[in-house]
Amino acid sequence: MLSNLSIVLFGTKYPENIGSSARAMTNMGCSNLALVNPASWDMEKAMPLATVKGRDVVEKAVMADNLSEALKGHAKVYGTTARTGGWRKGVLTPASAAPLIIEQLRAGEKVAVVFGPEDRGLTNDETQLCSRLINIPTSSDNSSLNLSQAVLIILYECFRNSLDKPYTPAGPPDERSTSFEEQEILAANLQETLLEIDFLKADNSDYWMMPVRRFLSRFDLKRNEFNLLMGICRQIKWIAGKADKN
Template structure:
């Protein structure tokens, strides 16, 4: 869905930052990169930072002379700013911006997010072309972000919102929950093991097992975890049989 989202870099000063921004775009599923009047742009300096993976994003970037030219055809434009206050009111965070961007994109719009020059950002005149403004909250000790860092933070929020369901990392399939019968087998084995090491009092072990049972009731025990604990119990019982106090040295 992010094919209608564009990153606009307005007068970026360092080609290396442009390359890193291109990589950030690819990471978050955005391939439309627009450069406005880049300063001393050098593709050979930018390309290594884009890496081979995002090389096509960088090389296919549109380069224009003016911001109005870059924004032609977009239905919504949002500018980034580190300066707040004054007439710059109603400034969004990346999270709130992503809600707006997601709504615009899902309704068929084309959205541009504009990032200003690294040294001074967007001027009031440039932000006046924007539908809204966004700032990235930071520690007061360091309010300035690298251009590519800012790009990846904003696009990450947009990427999350664009997903039809929450992102889940690939991994092995989750083991099934244990059955009541398996849990009872585990409790019996645990009780035997805890008695063997004198953790439970042998006058009324069922009573002293109640806290253990309550503890496990809080856990959605999986079959692989059941196997692990059963193995621990077997090892405890073997150790006591082999090296217990009733064995002669």
């Protein structure tokens, strides 16, 4: 979905920041990078921060002499700004900008997000080339973000909004709920174990086991938790057996 989205780094001072931004791009499935007049471009300094995954993004980056050249072919351009107020009104947050960006990408449009130099950001003249502006809210105590952090935050919101359904991390394959049969096996094993260590009274142990059963029924035990408790029971019975022999 982010194949038509371009990250444009304008006047970036440090090649290391370009490398780390490329890495952030690959985390979110974005591979189009344009560099406009980087202050001191050095690919050898950028590559270690790009890591293996981001090397291709850096190597294929488009080099442009000016911002207008880098933005050719893009239907929508979003500029980033740390400053708000004045004429910079209607500034979007990453969360409010992302749905607009994704809607435009789904319509087949090419979209660019522009990041200015680390020390000053985009000037008023440069932001005039942008359709909308994005500001990342931060604590007033420290509003400065590393370039790659800013890239990652905006791309994360775009990536999240591009998903067909909300992202849910895949759990372990054995994280299904236990069946009735497994719950009964566990209860019987626990009862044997608690009898082994004299926690339950041997006389009418089913009755004394009822509070334990009620306790277990309060939880949606997963298969991996079932295995854990069964293993604990085995270990306790083994230790109890050794104690009896001594």
